Amino acid sequence: MSLYVVVEGRRTEPRLYRAWLPLLFPGIQEAPRIEDAIGNHFFLLAGEGYPSYLDRIRNAIADMNLDGMRFTHLLVSVDAEECSHDERLAEIEDVMRDAGCSVAFTVIVANCCIEAWLLGNRKFVRRNPEDEELRSFLEHYDVREHDPEGILPRPTHRTRAALCLSYLKAAFRERKQSYTKHNPGPAATEPYFFALCERARATAQTPRHLRSFARLLELPGRVTLAPLE
Amino acid sequence: MSILRFEFQDDSRSPWHLEPVEFSELTLLVGISGAGKTLTLNSIAAVCAAARGRNSGLYDCRWAIEIATDAGTLTWRATTGGAPPIQAVTTRVHVDVDDASGSGVEFHGERRSPPTFVEELIQDAEGRSLVHRTKGEIRLAGSDRPIRMKDSESVVSLLQDEETMAPLFQALRKVHRSSPAQWSYIPFDPNRVRQLEESTDSVEALREATIPIGQKAYLLQRRFGSEFAAVLDAYREIFPQVREIKIGPTSELGLRSTEDEQSTSYEFLGIAIEENGVGSAISWENMSSGMRRTLRHLFELELSPRGTVLLVDEYENSMGVNCLDAVTERLLSPSRDLRLIITSHHPYVINNVPMNLWRVVTRKGSNVRIVPASEIPELDTRSKQDAFIRLLNAAEYREGIQ
Numbered sequence: 001m002s003l004y005v006v007v008e009g010r011r012t013e014p015r016l017y018r019a020w021l022p023l024l025f026p027g028i029q030e031a032p033r034i035e036d037a038i039g040n041h042f043f044l045l046a047g048e049g050y051p052s053y054l055d056r057i058r059n060a061i062a063d064m065n066l067d068g069m070r071f072t073h074l075l076v077s078v079d080a081e082e083c084s085h086d087e088r089l090a091e092i093e094d095v096m097r098d099a100g101c102s103v104a105f106t107v108i109v110a111n112c113c114i115e116a117w118l119l120g121n122r123k124f125v126r127r128n129p130e131d132e133e134l135r136s137f138l139e140h141y142d143v144r145e146h147d148p149e150g151i152l153p154r155p156t157h158r159t160r161a162a163l164c165l166s167y168l169k170a171a172f173r174e175r176k177q178s179y180t181k182h183n184p185g186p187a188a189t190e191p192y193f194f195a196l197c198e199r200a201r202a203t204a205q206t207p208r209h210l211r212s213f214a215r216l217l218e219l220p221g222r223v224t225l226a227p228l229e
Numbered sequence: 230m231s232i233l234r235f236e237f238q239d240d241s242r243s244p245w246h247l248e249p250v251e252f253s254e255l256t257l258l259v260g261i262s263g264a265g266k267t268l269t270l271n272s273i274a275a276v277c278a279a280a281r282g283r284n285s286g287l288y289d290c291r292w293a294i295e296i297a298t299d300a301g302t303l304t305w306r307a308t309t310g311g312a313p314p315i316q317a318v319t320t321r322v323h324v325d326v327d328d329a330s331g332s333g334v335e336f337h338g339e340r341r342s343p344p345t346f347v348e349e350l351i352q353d354a355e356g357r358s359l360v361h362r363t364k365g366e367i368r369l370a371g372s373d374r375p376i377r378m379k380d381s382e383s384v385v386s387l388l389q390d391e392e393t394m395a396p397l398f399q400a401l402r403k404v405h406r407s408s409p410a411q412w413s414y415i416p417f418d419p420n421r422v423r424q425l426e427e428s429t430d431s432v433e434a435l436r437e438a439t440i441p442i443g444q445k446a447y448l449l450q451r452r453f454g455s456e457f458a459a460v461l462d463a464y465r466e467i468f469p470q471v472r473e474i475k476i477g478p479t480s481e482l483g484l485r486s487t488e489d490e491q492s493t494s495y496e497f498l499g500i501a502i503e504e505n506g507v508g509s510a511i512s513w514e515n516m517s518s519g520m521r522r523t524l525r526h527l528f529e530l531e532l533s534p535r536g537t538v539l540l541v542d543e544y545e546n547s548m549g550v551n552c553l554d555a556v557t558e559r560l561l562s563p564s565r566d567l568r569l570i571i572t573s574h575h576p577y578v579i580n581n582v583p584m585n586l587w588r589v590v591t592r593k594g595s596n597v598r599i600v601p602a603s604e605i606p607e608l609d610t611r612s613k614q615d616a617f618i619r620l621l622n623a624a625e626y627r628e629g630i631q
Contacts, residue, residue, distance in 0.1 A: 056618060
């Protein structure tokens with residue numbers, strides 16, 4: 001039994017999820033077609049953004065209903081963007097209910113986008129950068145100290161998601177690396193992912209951050225993958 | 230006629246290679262931007278220009294094109310030589326009959342001689358050589374004596390009147406690249422129009438005429454009212470606000486300014502539409518690009534000669550949702566013997582063309598590969614996701630350039 005995954009966009013999310021899912025489910029492999037998902041597989045589909053991904057979700061449910069035993073779980077991962085987390089979650093759950101989703105599912109709504117999650121790597125975002133723009137972002141909202149998911153809007157950027165993207169690019173630039181939506185580079189590596197996991201765990205010294213990302217970490221406890229009988 | 234197979238190699242300063250690709254009656258080329266779709270269409274168009282005796286600009290190239298002609302399947306292979314140096318040219322044009330000095334106006338430009346044909350081979354379906362050009366000599370099947378002809382023109386063009394070559398020439402002549410350029414500055418010569426009117430006694434004869442499509446549209450309007458009305462009806466179905474399409478000399482359409490009238494003695498054909506509720510005619514230049522494109526395609530579908538292969542690059546460009554579905558429907562079900570090779574990125578187009586007609590274009594370095602959708606494993610599935618979405622998620626498409 002396998003996992004059906006619908007993610008927000010075509011560029012960043014598929015690359016990150018292809019890198020992250022094997023870290024959450026050791027041994028899991030990607031199935032190029034639904035028919036190839038014969039257990040401990042994931043089938044991943046880019047949602048092509050909002051609202052296009054709502055159709056992808058409806059059709060994913062139709063796919064899962066084709067053969068009830070093939071997929072155990074539907075994972076939907078999208079961005080809240082300028083909506084509230086709860087508003088976007090309710091909209092997707094409505095779509096799933098209307099489409100007659102009978103399998104277990106997890107909807108993760110990134111607050112406000114996947115770049116906000118990636119800003120959660122404390123080790124990566126330098127405290128005292130040389131890059132002027134990064135310094136100005138840190139002065140506006142220090143993602144090392146405060147939860148990146150709560151980033152405040154800034155007049156220089158029309159949306160919080162656009163601000164997160166510029167912020168992340170500046171953090172990469174400071175390290176002489178580049179981040180693009182198409183090529184997230186080190187953000188798709190194991191150490192980077194584990195740094196985000198660490199940030200998402202509350203400790204005595206640090207409050208719990210990246211709550212929407214933490215939903216992803218709960219997934220192995222909710223999903224059982226096994227060979228198809 | 231149809232293009233069955235095409236292979237192309239460019240060894241010039243921007244070398245690239247197109248692996249052999251097979252086409253169907255309708256071929257939809259899909260692939261990410263930069264994969265080589267437009268390059269493929271350009272190469273086909275340039276090869277066909279070379280067949281017509283035009284300067285194709287194909288230096289240091291090799292190709293093989295297999296064509297279904299009225300005389301069976303023929304394959305034309307050719308190799309061209311390198312580019313000669315650019316020459317400076319000066320052209321003197323006499324534009325004004327009242328020019329007292331008679332000196333006219335000088336235009337300075339650059340010109341490169343057409344490519345030389347180093348080797349050419351035309352074979353029939355059984356692989357028998359019909360014409361072979363090599364080492365400056367042309368040998369025709371059945372003739373012992375080689376002939377020498379200028380090497381700046383293809384044998385397809387040079388021997389277009391030969392019985393064995395005519396079908397190939399006629400077939401390659403009918404490959405038409407849809408281009409907006411053919412709809413601007415269409416020369417209008419009243420004497421030529423009179424001749425054409427006398428010689429075209431049927432719509433089929435008009436379709437076969439070797440004149441720009443805009444001129445054909447003008448003659449259709451003058452001579453064949455019911456066929457012209459059918460185009461107008463199709464156009465009005467998409468744009469109900471349109472009352473009339475008018476094609477004629479710009480002076481008759483009232484599209485020339487007084488200044489133009491005084492300064493020039495030559496004449497162009499103009500196209501204009503009249504809309505309900507709009508006082509004056511809307512000229513081609515002032516029409517929306519979507520309306521222009523729609524009208525262009527409707528006339529191309531109506532006026533292309535039988536057996537035409539129409540090359541259309543990203544035909545959805547400029548077209549809004551109100552015209553895209555209707556034009557797609559017409560492109561997909563041409564009532565006459567037309568072949569289409571089109572490229573598209575648009576979900577509507579891709580979802581509406583059967584998957585067996587898709588060819589997925591990928592590029593590895595300078596090597597372009599075009600494969601049928603049936604060779605993409607991700608597309609062979611029962612999934613309820615849209616065909617376009619499955620395509621976007623297929624590794625072959627996603628990683629279309631390496």
